[in-house]
Structure formats: structure tokens, C-alpha cells
Amino acid sequence: MATLEVKDLHVEIEEEKDQTREILKGVNLTMNTGEIHAIMGPNGTGKSTLSQTIMGNSAYHVTQGDILLNGESILDMPVDERARKGLFLAMQYPAEIQGVTNAEFLRAAINSRRPEDDQISVMAFLKELDKNLELLDMSEEMTERYLNEGFSGGEKKRNEILQLLMIKPSFALLDEIDSGLDIDALQVVSKGVNSMRGDNFGSLIITHYQRLLNYIVPDVVHVMMGGKIVKSGDAELAKKLESEGYAGLRDELGLDVSLVDDNR
Amino acid sequence: MKSAVQDYEAIKASVEAAANEHGEPHWFVDRRLAAIDAMQDLALPQVQRYDYHRWPLMDNMDLSWHRSDKALADSVPAATDQIRFVQVGQTTVAINLPDELDEQGVILTDIFSAFREHPRLTEKYFMDKVTKADENKLTAYHQAFLNAGVFLYVPKGVTIKQPIEAYLIQDSTVKQAMVSHVLIVAEEDSSFSFIQHLNTKGDEQNAASCMVEVLARANSNVHFSSVDELGEHTYSFLHRRANLSRNARFDWAIGVVNDQNTLGDFTSELIGEGAHSESKVIAVTTGKQSNGINNRVVNKGKHTVANISQRGVLLEKSELVFNGIGDIIHGASGANAEQENRVLMMSDQAHGDANPILLIDENDVIAGHAASVGQVDQNQLYYLMSRGIDKEQAQRLVIRGFLGPVLEDIPLPEVRQEMIEVIERKLEDGQHFK
Numbered sequence: 065m066a067t068l069e070v071k072d073l074h075v076e077i078e079e080e081k082d083q084t085r086e087i088l089k090g091v092n093l094t095m096n097t098g099e100i101h102a103i104m105g106p107n108g109t110g111k112s113t114l115s116q117t118i119m120g121n122s123a124y125h126v127t128q129g130d131i132l133l134n135g136e137s138i139l140d141m142p143v144d145e146r147a148r149k150g151l152f153l154a155m156q157y158p159a160e161i162q163g164v165t166n167a168e169f170l171r172a173a174i175n176s177r178r179p180e181d182d183q184i185s186v187m188a189f190l191k192e193l194d195k196n197l198e199l200l201d202m203s204e205e206m207t208e209r210y211l212n213e214g215f216s217g218g219e220k221k222r223n224e225i226l227q228l229l230m231i232k233p234s235f236a237l238l239d240e241i242d243s244g245l246d247i248d249a250l251q252v253v254s255k256g257v258n259s260m261r262g263d264n265f266g267s268l269i270i271t272h273y274q275r276l277l278n279y280i281v282p283d284v285v286h287v288m289m290g291g292k293i294v295k296s297g298d299a300e301l302a303k304k305l306e307s308e309g310y311a312g313l314r315d316e317l318g319l320d321v322s323l324v325d326d327n328r
Numbered sequence: 329m330k331s332a333v334q335d336y337e338a339i340k341a342s343v344e345a346a347a348n349e350h351g352e353p354h355w356f357v358d359r360r361l362a363a364i365d366a367m368q369d370l371a372l373p374q375v376q377r378y379d380y381h382r383w384p385l386m387d388n389m390d391l392s393w394h395r396s397d398k399a400l401a402d403s404v405p406a407a408t409d410q411i412r413f414v415q416v417g418q419t420t421v422a423i424n425l426p427d428e429l430d431e432q433g434v435i436l437t438d439i440f441s442a443f444r445e446h447p448r449l450t451e452k453y454f455m456d457k458v459t460k461a462d463e464n465k466l467t468a469y470h471q472a473f474l475n476a477g478v479f480l481y482v483p484k485g486v487t488i489k490q491p492i493e494a495y496l497i498q499d500s501t502v503k504q505a506m507v508s509h510v511l512i513v514a515e516e517d518s519s520f521s522f523i524q525h526l527n528t529k530g531d532e533q534n535a536a537s538c539m540v541e542v543l544a545r546a547n548s549n550v551h552f553s554s555v556d557e558l559g560e561h562t563y564s565f566l567h568r569r570a571n572l573s574r575n576a577r578f579d580w581a582i583g584v585v586n587d588q589n590t591l592g593d594f595t596s597e598l599i600g601e602g603a604h605s606e607s608k609v610i611a612v613t614t615g616k617q618s619n620g621i622n623n624r625v626v627n628k629g630k631h632t633v634a635n636i637s638q639r640g641v642l643l644e645k646s647e648l649v650f651n652g653i654g655d656i657i658h659g660a661s662g663a664n665a666e667q668e669n670r671v672l673m674m675s676d677q678a679h680g681d682a683n684p685i686l687l688i689d690e691n692d693v694i695a696g697h698a699a700s701v702g703q704v705d706q707n708q709l710y711y712l713m714s715r716g717i718d719k720e721q722a723q724r725l726v727i728r729g730f731l732g733p734v735l736e737d738i739p740l741p742e743v744r745q746e747m748i749e750v751i752e753r754k755l756e757d758g759q760h761f762k
């Protein structure tokens with residue numbers, strides 16, 4: 065079993081030169097493999113910031129607290145090392161890279177986890193690739209195209225899940241993997257994530273819609289507001305939020321947080 | 329300076345003797361001698377914002393004949409039924425031309441055999457129609473000291489599906505300049521692609537003067553790619569020029585990945601109405617290397633289309649200057665010339681420049697340019713690294729992405745792959761010395 069712990073995490077971003085703003089204001093979260101956690105919360109509250117900080121994006125500065133993977137702090141590790149240790153982030157806005165095929169990229173990612181003298185064979189790679197393409201209802205042609213280049217929004221999301229299935233991390237952070245997906249694609253993507261479920265896999269799913277959580281049923285649901293996790297519960301919490309909205313929860317908890325909607 | 333003139337007289341005498349010993353036709357020997365005369369007054373080619381006048385590009389003024397060891401061509405990938413020309417130094421190692429092309433009148437032979445066996449074609453076309461010996465000092469030097477090369481002639485209406493590959497290997501096991509000429513004549517309605525590989529074997533310091541002339545007649549369709557991979561002891565001058573007649577289509581796809589200083593001067597001249605040329609160049613520089621590249625298109629004919637796209641990557645303390653020159657001549661109404669010159673700086677000690685130069689003497693045209701000098705896209709780098717790929721490999725992949733638009737254009741997948749590998753190797757070397 066692997067564990068990912070976020071302890072009293074404070075994160076700042078640099079908005080302009082010498083102008084910083086604190087986005088995360090003391091996040092605490094512990095998850096183990098075998099568990100699926102969901103994070104919901106209003107726009108701009110710091111959900112993507114949390115996932116990017118865990119992954120190691122250098123735009124986000126940790127000013128206080130720690131992130132531990134199996135008890136070891138990862139704050140000093142570069143992004144690639146964190147990835148090789150078992151973290152994966154399906155990004156809200158995946159990058160496009162012309163000239164590098166999807167298949168070549170996937171092989172490089174897999175091989176980066178293997179010793180120099182034991183790289184994956186072409187046969188083994190293609191076998192695994194075909195299996196996952198089928199699961200995600202993707203055509204082989206997608207893997208010969210350049211990485212995310214010209215992919216539709218939905219294709220990009222599917223491609224993030226394909227990477228997840230190929231790389232097999234211990235923890236996957238999925239940032240709005242459902243946004244922009246049609247209903248069929250939502251089911252396909254959920255099927256992909258569910259196929260990973262098991263003792264050696266944990267996931268933190270960021271979403272705005274309870275609907276996704278009907279397909280990927282979470283063990284724990286967290287609500288984030290104003291840069292903190294303000295409430296955690298089971299799958300029912302997501303349903304409650306869907307019907308009552310964030311303002312209701314905020315008032316119930318007596319929080320002093322402004323929501324984008326309040327300005328309307 | 330009296331002594332210099334005397335030197336030139338002595339050089340002429342020895343060149344004449346060597347050319348005669350080589351059994352060259354009179355017209356060509358005369359041209360050599362005229363070029364030596366011309367050299368004395370001609371200036372070096374102009375490359376804006378770039379200084380190369382101290383390079384040893386013409387140190388070797390000795391014309392002599394040397395048989396090279398064929399084993400130096402062992403690194404050329406084995407061929408079964410490719411169309412091939414392989415030359416090491418001055419020695420032609422292999423010519424592979426299918427019989428049916430021979431029967432259709434296609435000529436693929438070394439340049440000196442061509443002078444002897446096809447005088448009518450070569451006297452008319454060699455450095456006379458497309459490029460001239462008296463263009464500058466370096467072109468005159470080339471004419472005077474020519475010692476290697478290949479001639480390709482594709483008759484009217486002939487389409488060659490398979491690409492024609494030329495491996496031109498500099499023999500630097502001996503002290504001798506490589507003065508090599510590729511002359512291509514594409515007659516009306518012909519269609520083919522030509523791929524050139526330049527390499528060096530041996531560690532002597534030698535210059536290379538490599539020229540390409542392409543005459544693309546009306547309605548012909550010619551694609552030229554080159555993987556330039558000359559060695560670390562070779563200062564090179566690469567002069568390449570194409571002339572396009574009416575409705576001809578001619579493209580360059582050039583990868584400049586030499587290991588020493590390179591002066592590149594590439595031009596497409598669109599003379600006939602409706603001609604179209606795409607000129608794509610990639611360059612990668614490492615160490616203390618310096619590359620200066622002029623990529624020029626000249627719109628002369630009406631409704632001609634000439635685009636330039638250049639991408640360069642600089643590592644360590646290297647220098648790279650890309651000049652994109654768009655020259656639209658008066659009368660070329662309806663012409664279209666777009667250019668894009670981009671360089672990527674992988675080191676803050678490198679010096680890169682991307683200069684669009686537009687010379688437009690006609691109103692009814694469309695012309696535009698984009699240029700940039702930038703750093704690696706951090707977002708792309710982060711994305712790749714977030715999948716476990718280490719920083720150096722991720723950088724190389726991002727660079728590949730940056731070069732993508734030009735790599736794309738190389739017609740043969742194997743050559744594209746070769747280019748990628750050469751670039752990758754060069755980048756790796758550059759990264760390790762950082």
C-alpha cells in the first residue's frame with residue numbers, strides 16, 4: 065500500500081514581479097492506494113493549484129507544510145522524479161507537441177521507469193497499447209499522430225487516460241477529466257479509470273459535476289473553498305452539494321469566503 | 329601586390345596541368361583558369377550581420393587527384409534497389425540506376441564523366457544558367473578547384489517514384505578540400521525527389537565547398553532534401569541554388585547539422601509564371617560553432633509563390649544567424665512570399681539571430697514575415713517531465729516539436745528518421761557539455 069499525505073500546505077503564486085498571492089492556505093489530505101477521493105469546489109478556489117503543486121509545477125511555491133509520498137517528503141524532487149515515484153497528473157490543459165508521436169512519447173514515458181538495459185520491447189508495448197486503445201475505444205491512428213496536436217478537447221482527455229493506463233502510477237490526480245466530454249466519452253473515460261481500481265491504485269478526482277461520480281464512485285469527497293478543505297464526507301456529500309450549491313455549505317459552516325456567483 | 333599575382337600565375341599553371349592530366353575537356357579547363365583570374369577581384373558573399381572572413385574556406389588552392397579507400401563508404405546503409413550515387417572524396421563507389429530509367433534517358437553519373445560524355449548538356453548548364461562562377465569569390469574558387477560531384481539529368485515527362493539518393497563523403501584522411509558539385513537538370517513535366525547526405529571521414533582539417541544547382545523546367549516537380557553532417561574539422565561553404573521555370577514546383581528541405589562552422593547560401597529563383605517554391609531549413613549548433621545561413625527566394629515571374637521556413641536550435645556557446653531574404657522583382661505581380669525564421673536558445677551563452685529581409689519592388693503582391701528568438705516552451709517541458717521523462721530527454725523532445733514543421737516536409741520517412749537521429753545525437757552531445 066502506498067500513501068500520499070498533504071500536510072498544512074500553503075502555496076503562493078507570483079502574479080506579477082514581486083507580487084505574490086497565497087492560493088492554498090493550509091490543505092490537509094491523506095489518501096492511500098485502494099481509495100478514490102474526489103475534490104469539488106468553486107472556480108478559482110485552488111483545486112488545480114493543489115494538483116499542480118503535488119506534481120511539482122515550479123509556478124507554485126510552497127511556503128509552509130509538506131507533501132509526503134510513503135512518508136518521504138517530495139518537495140525537493142523535480143517533476144520527473146515525482147512521476148517515476150508513482151504520481152500522475154491528468155491535466156486540465158494538456159500541452160501539444162508537434163513532431164513527437166503519441167506512441168513514441170508513451171514508450172519514452174514507460175521506459176523512463178525502467179533500467180537502461182531493460183527497456184520495453186516493441187511487441188510488449190504494442191500489445192499493451194492495443195489493449196488500452198480498445199478499452200478506451202480509441203483508434204490506432206491516434207497513437208501515430210503528434211502528441212495532442214490538433215486533438216479535440218475530448219480526444220485530449222481520452223489521451224490523458226490512455227497515458228494513465230499505460231504508465232500505471234500509484235496515484236493519479238485527475239483534473240477535470242470530465243470537462244468537455246460527451247456522454248459516451250464520459251462513460252469510456254470512467255471505464256478506463258475504473259479498470260485501474262485496485263489495491264495498488266489511488267486517485268484524486270477534481271470535478272465540478274456529481275455526474276462523473278456516478279460512474280467513478282468515490283470513497284471520500286472533499287469540498288475545497290478559499291484555499292482549504294472545508295468538509296469531507298462520503299459520496300452522499302457530492303449529491304448534497306449538487307442540490308444545495310456552495311453558498312449553502314459556506315453559510316452552514318460559517319465561512320468567510322466569497323464565491324464568484326456572489327458578484328452577480 | 330606583385331607576389332600575389334605571381335602566386336596566381338603559378339596556381340593557374342598547376343591547375344591547368346592537373347586538369348589536363350585528368351583528361352578534362354578544354355572548355356572546362358578554360359573555365360577553371362578564368363575563375364582563378366576572377367577570384368582575385370571578387371568579394372566574399374554577403375551575409376548580413378555575420379562575419380566569417382577569417383574562416384579557412386580557400387586555404388587549399390591545390391588541384392590534385394587522389395583515389396580514396398572505398399571502405400570509407402561502409403557506413404552508407406546497404407541498398408537493394410534504391411537509386412543511389414555514392415562517392416568518397418573523388419572516388420565514385422557506386423551508381424545504382426534501374427535499367428528502365430537508363431532506357432528513358434535518365435543520367436546519373438559523376439560530374440567529370442558527365443563533362444566528357446555529355447558535353448552538350450554540361451557545358452550549357454554547369455555554373456552558367458543557374459549560378460555563375462563570378463558571383464563571388466567562393467563560387468569562383470569552386471569552379472577553379474572542383475574535384476568531385478554528380479550529374480543528374482531527368483528527361484522530359486519522366487516521373488521517378490523512388491527518391492534518388494546521393495551520399496557524398498568527404499575524405500579527410502588526407503589533406504585536401506572537398507569541392508563537390510551537384511548538378512540537376514529536370515526537364516519539362518519531369519517529377520522526382522533527390523536526397524543528399526554530406527559526411528566526413530577522417531580527422532584532417534579541410535574545407536568543403538559544396539554546391540547544388542537545380543534547373544527546374546516548366547511544370548517539373550522536384551524535391552531536394554539534404555542532411556548536412558560534415559565533420560568537426562571541416563569549415564564549409566554550402567551554395568545551393570534552384571531556378572524555376574513556368575509552373576515548376578521546387579522545394580528545399582535542408583538539415584544543417586555539421587560539426588564545424590558553416591556558411592549556407594540557399595536561393596530559389598522563380599523565373600517562370602506560376603512557379604512555386606518552399607524553402608525549409610533546420611540548423612542545430614553546438615560548442616563554439618558558428619553558422620550563418622542566407623535563405624533567399626526571388627520572385628521574378630507573375631503569380632509565383634515562394635515561402636521560407638527556418639528553425640534553428642542553439643546550444644552551449646554557439647552562434648546561428650538566419651537571414652530570410654524575400655526579393656520580389658518589379659513585374660512579379662500577384663507574387664506571394666511568406667517567411668518564418670525562428671531560433672530556440674538552449675543556453676544563455678549562445679548567440680542567435682533571425683532576420684527577415686524583404687526587398688519588394690512591386691505593388692500587387694502578398695508578403696509577410698514572422699521571426700522569433702525564444703526559449704524552450706516550459707509548459708511542454710513540464711508536461712513531458714510529469715510523465716517521468718527526464719529533463720534532457722524532455723528538452724530534446726520539445727526541440728523536436730519546435731523543428732516539427734520543417735521535419736514534416738522531408739518526404740522519405742527513413743530520411744526523416746535519419747535527420748531526427750542526427751539532430752538528437754547532436755543535441756545530446758551539446759547537453760552533456762553544458
Ligand SMILES: Nc1ncnc2c1ncn2[C@@H]1O[C@H](COP(=O)(O)OP(=O)(O)OP(=O)(O)O)[C@@H](O)[C@H]1O
Pocket residue numbers: 077078079087105106107108109110111112113114123
Ligand atoms: N500559474 C498561475 N499564475 C497566476 N495565477 C494562477 C496560476 N494558477 C492559478 N492561479 C490563480 O490561483 C487561483 C486558483 O486557481 P486554480 O486553477 O487552482 O483554481 P481551481 O479551483 O482549479 O478553479 P477551476 O474550477 O476554475 O478550475 C485563481 O485565482 C487563479 O487565477
Ligand SMILES: [Mg+2]
Pocket residue numbers: 111112113156239240
Ligand atoms: Mg482547475
